[in-house]
Amino acid sequence: MASSDYSARHLSVLEGLEAVRKRPGMYIGSTDSRGLMHCLWEIIDNSVDEALGGSGDEIAVELHPDGSVTVRDKARGIPVDIEPKTGLSGVEVVFTKLHAGGKFGGGSYAASGGLHGVGASVVNALSERLDVEVDRDGKTWAMSFHRGEPGIFADTDGPNPASPFTPFVSNSELRIVGKVAKGVTGTRIRYWADPQIFTKGATFQTEELFSRARQTAFLVPGLGIDITDARGEETTVESFRFAGGISEFADFLSTDAPLTDTWRMQGSGTFTETVPVLQPTGAMVPTELTRDCEVDIALRWGTGYDTTFRSFVNIISTPKGGTHQAGFEAGLMKFLRAQVELNARRLKVGNDKLEKDDILAGLTAVLTVRLPEPQFEGQTKEILGTPAVRNIVATVIAKEMAARFSSSKRDDKAQSSLVLDKIVSEMKSRISARAHKETQRRKNALESSSLPAKLVDCRSNDVANSELMIVEGDSALGTAKLARDSEYQALLPIRGKILNVQKASVSDMLSNAECASIIQVIGAGSGRSFDIEQARYGKVIIMSDADVDGAHIRTLLLTLFFRYMRPMIEAGRVFAAVPPLHRVIVMNPGSKPNETIYTYSEKELDGVLAGLKRSGKKYQDPIQRYKGLGEMDADQLSETTMDRRFRTLRRVTVKDAASAEEASRVFELLMGNEVAPRKEFIIAGEGLNRARIDT
The missing domain is CATH 3.30.565.10 (Histidine kinase-like ATPase, C-terminal domain)
Structure with missing residues (x-):
């Protein structure tokens, strides 16, 4: 202009x-x-x-x-x-x-x-x-x-x-x-x-x-x-479009089996605050106003340990929490601590104290508050800053929880008891895991090690450069020992298919020898006590056979990592090796050495063979088809799957919270207890899309 x-x-x-x-x-x-x-x-x-x-x-x-x-x-x-x-x-x-x-x-x-x-x-x-x-x-x-x-x-x-x-x-x-x-x-x-x-x-x-x-x-x-x-x-x-409210939202967000029904809790409170009010004259005059704050909560505990919490102010999401979330956690913590103390003898808690993570384990909750002119920390409204909301929410949650725990209804009594049992169990698991984790630090040469005997460890203490390769069976282990670089590549064999931890309880998972060995070798704990800073290896590489059983084993292992060692996946430190399916030996004339070509799919093999025919080259027939890693010799395994210069790895990761939610639903669909949705998924053809599964 x-x-x-x-x-x-x-x-x-x-x-x-x-x-x-x-x-x-x-x-x-x-x-x-x-x-x-x-x-x-x-x-x-x-x-x-x-x-x-x-x-x-x-x-x-x-x-x-x-x-x-x-x-x-x-x-x-x-x-x-x-x-x-x-x-x-x-x-x-x-x-x-x-x-x-x-x-x-x-x-x-x-x-x-x-x-x-x-x-x-x-x-x-x-x-x-x-x-x-x-x-x-x-x-x-x-x-x-x-x-x-x-x-x-x-x-x-x-x-x-x-x-x-x-x-x-x-x-x-x-x-x-x-x-x-x-x-x-x-x-x-x-x-x-x-x-x-x-x-x-x-x-x-x-x-x-x-x-x-x-x-x-x-x-x-x-x-x-x-x-x-x-x-x-x-x-x-x-x-x-949904006819219900946040109770339906909580049900939608939850992915584990329910321990309680979805409890709906509502209440309100008032507070006063002094704010500048624009007068007809144009002046801003500080004025004391009485505000109403309405609180609506839907929560349920499940059998898992993940926490799913969503908080809102006037339906605007507050992903970083604020005073309303602080009030919710404080009120819930104070009430449940008091309940545990009242039932200390039955629960056998001794002098141990509940922490916030014990109470939030397996909890799915949606918290909404409605109030006029909320104060936010920053223009993007990610954190509620109105101080008075904290006490109002804490009072509502404590009052409503007390009514639920003192109810004479049979279901309320049974579910209240289950909640106390669960949070105390989480507390005991946390204390036990903390003690266990202290013994799982990487040992130096002068210290004794309690790591599994079948672990073939590497020599390097450089975590960032080290790799743990989980191999399928002893036959693959024998070849991998010769193919690996012992300076930074460690090997851990597993026997067959491990436990499906999506269906199993925490105690069943910990008592499973293969699952316990993997958690012990990685050395960073499991579940809520998992501390990625203590992980003994920079990469975990799943080396399973290139067949249906190998894909199933890989899925079972990924389920274990996603449920109990998720920070490893979120940090992009879990990989799947990509072994070849075929070995084509191209016969060169005269004294020229033969050429070896590895292919990784039937389509790629067809393309290679077609190209060889067009160029008039001969190849050994029949083509070698690898059914498992154990069929390769050490040089072949190193060249195709283990040597950093030549191998191909697929990184398994979760980009953000939305991706994590979707991943949780997929694991529950494919590996959970409910058979009907899985059957519908397969019949619809989604489960047969090989390209989706392989990527």
């Missing part, structure tokens, strides 16, 4: 939004895909707030091939009348003024999420183009913005952020672009994220969007959220 065209109007519109563009991380956390998703949820959350207030029960989100996104709702629609203080339409105020909107003063929203009233304007400031249409008063009103500034795009072939843009200079125009039936209301927002702000490669994450939409649908019963991703060759559509 030429300097001569720069007016006071532009200054008033852009003075706040320029700060957002200069330091976007203060408002959306980052400028990568995570920040891009944060912007999208700011827009969606505005529609969710409307649904929470009883206006509209449908939200539609569409990801377009050109990188833009549209969010539609059928709520009240953004106000289109003139706001008296600014002289601007409600639409322009919402999208250009920071800290403006209906979320202040307790008028329109008793409890809401979003960026404290700056969400829509922040997204607008960080968008190359934003178009908004509002259905209200029998008309469709529209306005467009370029990097936060209102104006007109001269589109010739559909909306495009590159179209010529003319900003408003003196007065804004909220255009009327259509008519709607009387009573029809709603808002449609489409925006293109600004490439000047967001890093190259930042994209909307479909799976994250699905997960968050599902979560929101659980938290707002009856709200329907439709997601359409039209960016790929095939359009993906997912719809979410």
Whole structure:
């Protein structure tokens, strides 16, 4: 824009939004895909707030091939009348003024999420183009913005952020672009994220969007959220709507067998706080206000040891917790410690004290609090900071747990007893594991070792460079001893198929010789006591045969690592070796030595043989087909599977929390007690997709 065209109007519109563009991380956390998703949820959350207030029960989100996104709702629609203080339409105020909107003063929203009233304007400031249409008063009103500034795009072939843009200079125009039936209301927002702000490669994450939409649908019963991703060759559509509430959410999140029913606990409390309130004169006056805080909790204990906890403030996720989560944990800890002391003789606890991890083992819980104008630590709202919420939540959980434990109902009595037994068992396991772990440190040459006799250890004490190779059977062990580099490669043989720990209890797992040997050799404990810093090897490599039994053994071992040594997988320190299936010997004429080619699939073998025939080369027939690692000699095993220069390894890892949840469901589906879902999975053909299994 030429300097001569720069007016006071532009200054008033852009003075706040320029700060957002200069330091976007203060408002959306980052400028990568995570920040891009944060912007999208700011827009969606505005529609969710409307649904929470009883206006509209449908939200539609569409990801377009050109990188833009549209969010539609059928709520009240953004106000289109003139706001008296600014002289601007409600639409322009919402999208250009920071800290403006209906979320202040307790008028329109008793409890809401979003960026404290700056969400829509922040997204607008960080968008190359934003178009908004509002259905209200029998008309469709529209306005467009370029990097936060209102104006007109001269589109010739559909909306495009590159179209010529003319900003408003003196007065804004909220255009009327259509008519709607009387009573029809709603808002449609489409925006293109600004490439000047967001890093190259930042994209909307479909799976994250699905997960968050599902979560929101659980938290707002009856709200329907439709997601359409039209960016790929095939359009993906997912719809979410749940009639229940957080009890269903807790059931959905839990992956282990239930120890208790899902317990629903609700309560409320009040507190006072002094906040600056904007007066009609424009002055900010400190005012003491009484706030109501509603608490809703759904929890259940399962037979596993993993903790799944989700906390929300006005349905906005707080992944890093805050005062509400601290109150939940403190109230639960205080109550259960008192219960254990009352039942100390029956539980045989002695002088040992419960810790937080003992109580949270196997717990799945969803905690929601609703209060007006919550205080967050940081603009991205990941941590609740309102101090008074801690005591309110602690009081509610303690009161509701006391009612459950003192209930005369048979089920409540039985389940309460099971909870006490479980947490005391976890405490004893923790204490025992801590003592056991102290004896499992790597021994030096002057110390005695209690490691299994069948372990063929390496000489190096350099953990980062060392490898533990778990081999299948003694025959493979014999060959691997000759093929390994004894400086940094250790070998541990296992006999056949180990215990399926997805179905077995912790005690059964620990009493299984093969499982116990693996845990003992790695030396970092198991379950909640696992400490990856104490692991004796930098890599764990599963070397199983390239057949169905080998794949089953590999799956059983991965189940053991995922359930009891998950940090090894999360750190990317667990690998699967890729041994060859075939050995092709190409016969060269004369004195030239024969050439050896290894192939790893039937398709690759067919391609190699076809290539040899085309080039007129001969090969030894029949082709050697390896049924197991024990059929290779030491040189072949070293060259194909163990030598770092030539081998191929597949890293087994979990990228993030969402991936871990999905992995838990897959392990439960494939290895758990429930046969029917596994049968359906196989019949549907998913379980027979060899490419998925091998990768």
